[in-house]
Amino acid sequence: MQTLSSAAGSKNTDTGVSVFRSLDWFTVGLYLLLVVGGAISIYAASYDFDNASMFDMSEFSGKQFMWIGISLLVGLSLLLIDSRLYEAYAYPIYGVVLLLLVITIFIAPDIKGSRSWLVFGPISLQPAEFGKFATALALAKLFDSYNFNLNGKKSDYMRALIIIFLPVMLILMQKETGSALVYFSLFFVLYREGMSGLVLCAVLGAITYFVVAVKYTEPLLLGIPAGEFAVFLIISLVFLGMLAFYCRDFIIARNVILGFLASGAIVGTLAAFGIIVNGKVFFLSLLGAGCSYVAIVMFRYKIQKFVITIATVVLSVGFLFSVNYVFGHVLQPHQQMRIKVALGIVEDLRGVGYNVNQSKIAIGSGGLTGKGFLNGTQTKLKYVPEQHTDFIFCTIGEEEGFAGSVTVLTLFVALILRIIHLAERQRNAFGRVYAYCVASFLIFHVCINIGMVMGLCPVIGIPLPFFSYGGSALLGFTILLFILLRIDAARNERI
Amino acid sequence: MRKDYKLERRKFVIGGFVVLIAAIFVARLFALQVGEGKYKEHADSNAFLRRTVYPARGLIYDRKGRLLVYNRPAYDVMLVPRDVKEFDTLAFCKVVRLSIEEFRERWAAMKDVRKNPGYSDYTPQKLLSQISEEEYGRLQEKLFEFPGLFVQKRTLREYTYPNAGNVLGNIRDVSAADLENDRYYRPGDYTGDLGVEKSHEKHLRGVKGVEILMKDANGRVQGKFEDGRHDKAPVSGRNLTLSLDMELQAYGEQLMQGKIGAIVAIEPETGEVLALVSSPGYDPSLLIGKQRGAHYAELVQDPYKPLYDRALQAGYPPGSTFKPTQGLIFLQEGVITPSTMYPCYHGYINGLRVGCHGHGSPIALKPALQTSCNAYFCWGFKNMIDKRGTKVTNQFDKWKDYMVQMGYGYKLGIDLPHEGRGFIPNSAFYDKARKGKWSGNSIISVSIGQGEVLATPLQIANLCATVANRGWFRTPHIVKEVEDTVLDASFIEKRRPAIDRKHYETIAEGMRMAVLGGTCRGAALPGIEVCGKTGTAQNPHGKDHSAFIGFAPYHNPKIAVCVYVENAGFGATYGVPIGSLIMEKYLTGDISPARKGLEERMMNANTIISSGVKKH
Known part of the structure; x- marks a missing residue:
């Protein structure tokens, strides 16, 4: 351990330069487009008749820009760390995050029925958002371990499932069903790594x-x-x-x-x-x-x-x-209701169906080219609750129309396909599995979030990555992505 | 670990899945945003509150610039049913001083499509009409407690005089028929009813404006849409200046107290109506505010029918006021000359008998007018209609055409609603009524304004104005000027019956003689040359109607008047004094001391008792 860290330290200056040379700038570009687009949408979504500046710190958009700044700093730091450290400390990181999740269950205040927020003065963090990269690291490490074979030993299968379901259980105990469901997307990773297609x-x-x-x-x-x-x-x-x-x-x-x-x-x-x-x-x-x-x-x-x-x-x-x-x-009654609404069995416009209906109206009224930035009436007049967070996509739908919505969707598809491409060019299972984890999380979030906003799937309260307002989610996804970028940048460093 | 190329192909499954989902999303987006239009409407109906801004209704002045009708703010409590959230009904009732039962009743009435045909969940509906200023003040403070409710400021009418209800009219809520006929109206609007309020509705009402407000998810108004760029300011209604002289009108109404009948005064030169009294009348302010409905019902049930505008609508036998028209026709037709004389031995006796009064015989046209000789006009009529070598029907229709040219038999076209047309028969009428067997002789009573002929006081006054003008008239009208508008050409053009001016001069002379030394002596005014003609009309309802037409001064007349008092006896008894007082009042502004007694007698006289109509 001593030699490893000192070796990493001596090499830092070299990697610091080379990491930017071999960094996948395409992904970084997509990332920047998404976060800035997100912050602007948040400004539109929280805009009302007292025209405050987009960068005003009392506005959601101002705060989001602050979180973007923090995320960029964190992302930059992650790039400067030797990629081997991620592999080396994968399990410890996983362990620390699990511990954090356990602590959260006990010390988090009850906010709207869930105990998932840690409050530090003015800042609140949701540890569940950091479970993703930790789980991805641990899973990648497991698959990269010597002689690991998913289809060979039942115990290998069990270990993979345990790594996936430990955080699920802890997050469920925080009453954050949506965030817990996200981990099921890791079946894509298992599939890629050999799980039977029958599953x-x-x-x-x-x-x-x-x-x-x-x-x-x-x-x-x-x-x-x-x-x-x-x-x-x-x-x-x-x-x-x-x-x-x-x-x-x-x-x-x-x-x-x-x-x-x-x-x-x-x-x-x-x-x-x-x-x-x-x-x-x-x-x-x-x-x-x-x-x-x-x-x-x-x-x-x-x-x-x-x-x-x-x-x-x-x-x-x-x-x-x-x-x-x-x-x-x-299923809880409200969950049954959400499913019924999504399946079109009931409308319930004053209850569960209200959000989805208003969200559909917002998107549908946007037309081909939208009503124009800050001109969305559904948005400006607050007809869609939670619009700056989980329902941010309807701001795009209303104000930028079909053109804008398809553009945003295309950005996400491009990012996910790019990450799959990055995954396949990794030379070891660690990089590949980690990249597929990132892709899987993004697929799940994007599909469920946009599907829910358009009334295609039940309302599950998970954010649209990089877009929705919220520091924890943005930071969580940034860490997830930048660790991938760092690992990818190092793919040629060692054989 | 070696790369497993078989497994690597699974990236296409995962990537394909992503692309498939994206394609489904794009299709869904297309369906929502481009395919269906309903979401745009939904969003608009969510966000926009189109609030009507009502224009101020035009003011009404009289010819001397006195303000007659103006506006008073009124407040209606409105709501869009869909936007109404549950609120504390009891608190609301307390604010607007309503019992909970009354509130429930109002609520049910609003939702009842039969009572409120314009009901819709999505448009503003009127919950309460015309709450007081004080209630409005209290409600405005607490309005936030009643989400979905708002107050619509409207204008009600206020009248400075308790007179001329028949002329001014009033305003009422629009009916289902109004809504259907005129797209300007929305449920809960007001529209003019009766009088100039109705006939000049389009001038008075102005143009409604609209304010596009934005309301948020909680129904709170969040300001104007795009800073009011799409708003439309209301355009105030046009002010009207009536030709009415309110002082004269009020005076006329005072003279007609206790009598049933009408006074019409016209300025001959212009055709402007100076006074249009229908008695009994009503105070127009009875028909405003919350009590309108109750008062309206009372007026409808009143046996003397105050809502019936006798000056315009009533078809009366014109009696002897008809004689000038006959003289004119006979002169024009060459049946008589001014010097033609007819015998009168206490009447016209030619198989049938029409009685007359004591005067010399034979008699010429002017003295015949002076003494109101029946026989003279009967002979003239017989000689015209039953002229040798002509057909009765042709002659009679010729006669009828003259009558129509003089404004009888059809509506004159005054700018007030509900004008009556009187009745002038034609030959076809008699062919049918008398089964083809008739002659001038057999319908002789027509010549003295009895029998089948009927005329409205307005038509009779118009005849008088035509004589005053010596042969022409302008369509009588009540509105002298509409702000920023040119008066309709029909009120400016001269209408000329096909009768020579000199014949009118003859008739005017005869009417002057009637005042100087005939039946109208009572109409003589000191220092003013008055012309007149009395009328005493037999009728099937009881005592004779007392009528009078007159104009003054003889040269350059300023006023022509018709007075018609039902069941009041001889024309000279009521018609003449009232007509003369009207003329004196208008021309001199006052009544001479010598005639004060007459004035008082007229004001206090009550002929209503002889009308035979009993008040229940």
Whole structure:
């Protein structure tokens, strides 16, 4: 340890010069555009009829500019540190941040039901925002460790999941559900590093089942809700599809298909004579019979590849049955409401739906080119609560219109794709995994935030990176990005 | 660690996912911002409060510059139902001194589409009309406690004189029909009702302005949109100067106290109406403010119909005031010359009998006017209509055309609403009524202003003005001047009946003689040459109507007047004295001491008892 730090110290002057030569200025440029655009939007979002200056320290925009200054200083300092130190101190940093998160649970004051803010005089910080870079460092370090193989040992998998879910649990204990959900985006990293694609498919499938089952509840056929009917149909089709895919000679799949068609015909005929078979029973027996048949064939001919097929069906049906329970009993009423609003089941314009509706009005009224800077009536007259923080995107939508919104969106897409590009040019797993972590966090934040502002996904209170007002978030994302830039700048320093 | 190229391909899955989501977002943005227009409307209805700024209604002056009608501020409590948040109803009721029941009633009435056809959740609605200045003051202080409510300043009318209600009119809330017919109006606006307020509504009302205010999410007004660049200032209504002489009008109303009837005084030279008395009248200030509805109902139910403007609307048998018109037609048609004489042995006896009074016989036109000889005009009428070698219908329609040219039978076109047209029959009328069997002789009573003919006091006064002008008149009008506007050409052009001036001169002489030594002796004024003609009209309602027309001075007349008093007996009894007093008052500004007794007698006389109408 002694030699390492002294070696780093002696090299500092060299890296200090070379880091700017090999720095990815493209990313820095995108970063600067985003933060300055953000601060200007914050000025517009908090602008009212007493025209204070954009840099007035009593204004949100003034404070944000101060935070930009601080962030730039911090970012600069991070660039001047030897990149090897990040790798070396990854676990200690992770440990310190976890400790901070634990402390926060106990000493943070209750602000709107959450205990996530540490108050130091005039400054409040949200430690959860610093959990991201620490987790990313720890995960990168883990993947870079000798002989680590995600698909080789179950313990390696477990270690990765533990690193991800420790901060999730702590943040959940602070009652910051939104910030905790962000960590689920790290599945992108696991996927990139070898996790089976089936897991992603399963997640997508689960989301689809959930949406369809929750949204369409009016009874359709055979006495079951349309959504459930659709999900059963999808499960049956997936089952058949997987059989057909895995079965070269097609006989098994053909038998099952014929069986399904015959059963469907019988139920249809019965229905024609006025005998209605309960749909749930029908589908369950159908899938049950199908799976049993496949299992028998599997055991007889010792074909293992149908395990996944049967597991898929069983898990799918199990998931479907638990959806209603989870939705009705596990989720908080306000969370249920937010999901219902996002799915368009209810409007609730005076309650949960108010924000989203006003936000949609703000964006929608912007038109092609917007109403002009500081001319947004929805913005100026405060129709969208939390507009300078989580709903900042509707300021762009209203005042800069479709053109401005697409520009901002393009900046984010460019940044994320650039980071993926940076990730792939790293020479070791540490750099690559860290970069993918950064990309994943950004993907999640941007998708959920902009999606929520446009009414595409439920309201989850997470900021738009670099844009939303808030020192902690800006500082957190800046640290996240600048450590990446530092690691990337050093990619040629050592082999 | 070696690079795993198989896994590296997964960057395309992740990158592809990002691009896919971005594409969905762009599509959504496009749908929201470019595709649908409704969000723009939503945003505008959120942010903008278009508040109407009402212009001051035009003032009304009389011909001598006396202010008759002016404005008084009134305050209506308005609200946009959608913007109203829950508030303390009890506190509100306390501020505006309303019981909670009254408040609920008002609220329900406002929301009731039948009572309030313009109701909408999104536009300003009137909750309370015309609260007092004091209530307004208190409410203004506490307005922030009642989000969504605001006070609309309006103007009410205030009258300096309790007279001329029929001429001035008043203002009322717009009706559903008004809203439909004129896009200027919005629910809760006021519009002129009756009198010049109605006929000159478009001049008086001005142009509404609009103030575009911005309101925030809490409904608080946050200032003007773009510093008022899109606001429109209201344009005040135009002031009116009436031709009415308010003093004369008031005097006329005083003379008509206790009588049913009308006085119309016209300045012959200009056609300007100097006085337009309908009796009984009403105080126009009864019809303003919160009590308007109750007072209006009372006036409607009054058996003497004060809202009925007899001067303009009533079709009376003109009686002997009709004789000058007949003389004119006969002279023009060559039926008679000024020296033609007809016999009169106490009347016209030719198969039927029209009675007359004692005077010499035979008699010429001027003495016939002087003594109001019935027989003379009956003979003239018979000789014209039943002329040998002509058809009755042709002759009668010719007669009718003269009458119409003189302003009878149709509306004259005065700038007041509800003018009546009287009635002048044509040949078709008699063909139908008498089944084709009629002659001048059989409808002879028309010639003395009885029978089927009816005329409004305004038409009769106009005839008098035409004689005063010796052959022409200008359409009578009540508004002398509209601020910054040129008077309508129809009030400036001279209208000439196709009758020679010299014939009018003859008639004027006859009317002068009537005052000098005939039926109108009572109209003689010291130092003023007055001309006149009495009328005593039989009618089916009881005692004869007493009528008089007169103008003065004989040369260069300044005033022509018609007085019509229902069921008051001979023309000389009431018509003549009242008419002469009007002329004297207008011409000299006062009543000579010798005639003070007459004045007092007239003011105190009550003929209403003989009208047969009972007040319940």
